[in-house]
Amino acid sequence: MTTDLSGSAAHFDVLIVGAGLSGIGAARTLQRAFPHRTFAILEARNDIGGTWDLFRYPGVRSDSDMHTLGYRFRPWTDAKSIADGPSILQYVRDTAAETGIQERIRFGHKVIGASWSSDAGRWTVQVEHEGATSTLTCQFLYLCSGYYRYDQGYTPDFAGIEDFGGQIVHPQFWPEDLDYTGKRVVVIGSGATAVTLVPALAGSGAAAVTMLQRSPTYVLTAPMEDPIANWLRTRLGPRRAYAITRWKNVAISTLIYQLSRRRPQMMREFIRKQTMKQLPDGYDVDVHFKPAYGPWDQRLCLVPDADLFRAISDGSATVVTDRIERFTADGIRLESGTELPADIVVTATGLQLLALGGLELSVDGRAVSLPETMAYKGMMLGGIPNLAFTIGYTNASWTLKADLVSEFVCRLLRHLDDHGYDRFTPWPDPSVADQPLLDFQAGYVLRALDRFPKAGSRAPWRLGMNYAQDVLTLRFGRIEDGTMRFGKPARQLTLTP
Structure with missing residues (x-):
């Protein structure tokens, strides 16, 4: 592990972007599966909670029940099934505090870009903090920043x-x-x-x-x-x-x-x-x-x-x-x-949507244009190594999908360990036709779809909207599915089909 000038760790096995509902859940799942892996959470704001810390209007509450909006690993025990915003925020904060995750969060750290090097087998992440820009590195980049733009609403x-x-x-x-x-x-x-x-x-x-x-x-x-x-x-x-x-x-x-x-x-x-x-x-x-x-x-x-x-x-x-x-x-x-x-x-x-938190991606010096990419299982990008993101369901609670994504990520990292790989890449299939990532007619979605990755016309490139089906696919489906390719470290890059 290397350190930056302040003495803090500058290289991690995993960097999680966002300390909201998704990011805290991802960290908890990762921590339980890999107690010895190094990770940190980068949060642009100065507190935990994401959306639930941002919105303060009267009556703010969940628009779905807390038995599905809550984490799979942490039961919601309040009598109210439809919860107010402050109660949800406290639930997220308690989850972070009880497991020491709060100590892994770097507040006020806004991720502005990330570049992948195939030679080094790692991401270099550009971060703004208190007016200065610094870099961190990681093997795996996990984006849990949601898709709302926090600094601007829609009027x-x-x-x-x-x-x-x-x-x-x-x-x-x-x-x-x-x-x-x-x-x-x-x-x-x-x-x-x-x-x-x-x-x-x-x-x-x-x-x-x-x-x-x-x-x-x-x-x-x-x-x-x-x-x-x-x-x-x-x-x-x-x-x-x-x-x-x-x-x-x-x-x-x-x-x-x-x-x-x-x-x-x-x-x-x-x-x-x-x-x-x-x-x-x-x-x-x-x-x-x-x-x-x-x-x-x-x-x-x-x-x-x-x-x-x-x-x-x-x-x-x-x-x-x-x-x-x-x-x-x-x-x-x-x-x-x-x-x-x-x-x-x-x-x-309405709200403004922002794909992947607005960060700029590049792979081996080539800039990535998100609208030209296709999303693998609604959580990774074709041709982009060692990266995952969380986008929840539009027809059900966000956390249902967020939990499954974090479980799949841990399955995938375990697979790397078990086979001596250091990278994975969902391999694009040019025969798959493009479709909108979100098949949803709400105005806030339609205004931003052209800036998001595409979905595909068939699995595994289609974004599923069925939780039960996704449980079977993501929790129990094959990792080596013919689309995901894997690479060896130490410049012995051999992508397995």
Whole structure:
């Protein structure tokens, strides 16, 4: 092991980028599988938690149940299945603290580039820290930085926005001192952030809260607490109850997704009937909660204990479905001619995606263009040695896939050890046709897809969206599958087909 000028280690077996939900989980899995391997986590921000440390808006919570968003190796034991942001953040921090992972994190270290040398059999990673640039090296680079851009949200170009006399806030950068007591608040958007914010603001002293949406979103209600999970915990203990509940919830979410894709009209009618039950008689469900697209063309929004529908029913929140003509000094003028008065406008209009944290890759001096690469099993890049990344499911909890990726990475590293290899490379197959990496119609995805790697038309280049199938493939499938090639160290590079 070499050291940098500060005396800290400068070469590692594994470098993990990102100390959020994925990065901490990856570190825990790696630590358990290889207690003697050296690794570090590079985190651009100054704290653990990633998304759950970044988002501070009122009501921030999980948009899926914690029995699937939680780690496979660490049971979620809180009674609430749909958890608030601070509770999730504490869960991630506790996981890091209990196993000493926190001591492996280098905070304020932003990875800006990484170059692979086949001669040396290692990555050289460029890192910015406190205004200076330094390098670290590693044999294996593991990117757990997610795909959200942390320094920038998405706000459309609204006409007249500079004329507005009130305050405009993006949820990604929520001011700690924002006082909305007695204020008229308009939340622009209809996605997961908007349906979370609206009931939270409606119950916190705002004079009026309006959700202004251009088009409706499918919204499903789920109980805040899972009675089956809580009952199982008292009978079987936390670990066994967690495993059973996890698979129960995977089965339910998979069934909903498969029915949505195969029987979309049936699911439309089912969701519409459930929505009507939650709202007052005569409420115009078909205007405000009947999307033009099919279920799961975009992500379904989950509301715990029908909180959004209860806020609408008691009059503390309203929904307006219309298009924005322009901002005015006192609010927002709509294309219908209506003007919505507002003191605060919240632009819950989406996120910006950033592929692989924005770092620049090169292999043996040649720059890598991500859109020209193809993703192997949704976690590695064709032609790029000793690198993995985590992208979760769009139709299920992120951590389900993150756990499987970390397990597969450890299987792969074990395979290297067992056979005396020092590198692996998913070998590109020119006969496989390109497809979008994410087959998802959400605006934030469509805006960024051209900057991401491609997926392929067949396995193992297709990004799977079925957890049970991925369990079989990633946890039990063959490592030497005819696509992955391996190399020997000490300049004896022999790639095995």
